[in-house]
Each structure stands twice: as structure tokens, then as C-alpha cells.
Amino acid sequence: MLVAAVLATSAAGACGGGGEQTSPPASSTTTTPPYLPAVIDPPKTASPVTVQQVVDVRTVRLSDGAELKVRGLAAPDACWADAAGMFARTMLLEKSVEATPEGSLRLADGTDYAVLAVELGMVRNDAADDPAMKEAEEKASARKLGRWGPPCVQPNTAAPVTSRPGGTTTAPPAPKPVTGCSVEYRVTNTWPGGFRTDVTIRNTGTTDVTGWTLVWKFPSGQTVSEMWNATPKQSGPEVSATAMPYNQAIARGESVLMGFTGSGSGGNSTPGAFSLNGFSCTRA
Structure with a gap:
């Protein structure tokens, strides 16, 4: 009888009677999305x-x-x-x-x-x-x-045009030779193969300058690319910068500023001498 009872209990358990039926775990299929590399836009470069x-x-x-x-x-x-x-x-x-x-x-x-x-x-x-x-x-x-400066602001030293009886006019006297000048040559910016320079011309003489040309020689093979407030001319190392129509006059004690960009591969040494209308200037 004991054996029969045990067998009956075992059969019931096998058939799930009275006990909780355990289902096998459901198989889950995980789908991994394909790898898509991020699209990176190339860096934007400004067109010239x-x-x-x-x-x-x-x-x-x-x-x-x-x-x-x-x-x-x-x-x-x-x-x-x-x-x-x-x-x-x-x-x-x-x-x-x-x-x-x-x-x-x-x-x-x-x-x-x-x-x-x-x-x-x-x-x-x-x-x-x-x-x-x-x-x-x-x-x-x-x-x-x-x-x-002139003509927007007239200097006190400007020579006026005078009138004579009869309606004729007398022009100002011809400009006198330069009696004194100084030059400040200052490189304000540099980059590979090029540079920018400001040149200040001061009239240190006793007479006004009306019409001028500044001359110098580059010691390192530099060349002028562009110039402002003067008209450039270059022959080999020698450069001349001539006044524009609007800045012809340099009154006594006054100065004008001109400048230029230049290029060169052999260094950028400063010119050693400057002359204004043929007069040797000092270095400021």
C-alpha cells in the first residue's frame, strides 16, 4: 500500500496535478541594428x-x-x-x-x-x-x-595767393630745397614671405616742403607689393616713393605717413639710409 501511494503521488506530480507547471523560458530573439557610421561633413572652407x-x-x-x-x-x-x-x-x-x-x-x-x-x-x-x-x-x-591735415584742416603756415591791382594774381613762391628731415621706418606686421611697414617723414628743416620724393635701398632683396599715400617706383634694390596730389605739402615741424606691403625671401633688414628730394635724412 505504501508503495502504491508513493507511485500515485509521483504520477500526479509528473502530470502536474496539484503542482505548479513550469513552462520553459520563451526564447527571445534580440535584433541588433546594423552599425551605421556617423556622417561627418567636411570642414567648411571659405572660397576666396x-x-x-x-x-x-x-x-x-x-x-x-x-x-x-x-x-x-x-x-x-x-x-x-x-x-x-x-x-x-x-x-x-x-x-x-x-x-x-x-x-x-x-x-x-x-x-x-x-x-x-x-x-x-x-x-x-x-x-x-x-x-x-x-x-x-x-x-x-x-x-x-x-x-x-590739409586741405581739410588748413595749416597756419600756408602761403596765400595774393591779388595785385588789375585782377592779376601772384602764385606762392617756388618751394625751397629740403633743409632737414627725419624718417621713421617701422615694420608693423610680418607673415611668411611678406611684411607691412609704416614710414613717417618729418620736416625738421626751416622751410616748408611742397612736393617730395623719398628714396631708399632695400638691403635684403625686398620688393614693394602695394603702397599707400605715395606712388612707388622700384629698380632693383632702390625704391622711390613720390607724394600723392593730396599730401604734397609737409609744413615745418609736421610729418606725413606713408606705408607699403612688401615681400622677400632673404630676410627683412631695415634700409640704412633715406633721402628726401636728395637731402639725406636722419633716422628717427
């Missing part, structure tokens, strides 16, 4: 942009069709508009530039065009909250450069 047209000293049209009014520059003064436009064409026309989203314009060497234009007195600053522009204008005003 050149200045196709100079409207005035602060407005240009670019090769991509955009017209840009350079941030921070005021409208050109009527007394200096032609000179400022000539400066802008020299520096920008057909040149590669970078136009920033803020409205600035950078030259190929990284120079901020607006700061340069204000520093040379080509135009007034219109960005009162910009320290660099404010400093540039203060320098130009102190040195009476560009629109801060």
Missing part, C-alpha cells in the same frame, strides 16, 4: 573672395555678389573723399579679403582694414565703443594725417 568694386572708402562689392559697408567707418569727408577712395582702391581692388559676419574686412595679411584706414586718417571712426578704432583715430588726429 575678392573686392570687385570700391564704391567709396567704406563700401565695397565682393566677388560673391555681396555689398559690404565696412563696420566702424564714417561717411568720407568731402575734402578727403577722393584721397580716401584712392587709398581704398589701392588696398582692396582685386585683392583677396575676408568679410566677417560682424561687418569687418580683413586683408590677406590679417590686417583690419577699418583700423588701418582710420589710423592713416583716411576716414573718421564711427565705432565709439571700439577701443582699437578710438586709439587709431587719436593717433591720426595727433599726427594730422589725412583728413586731419
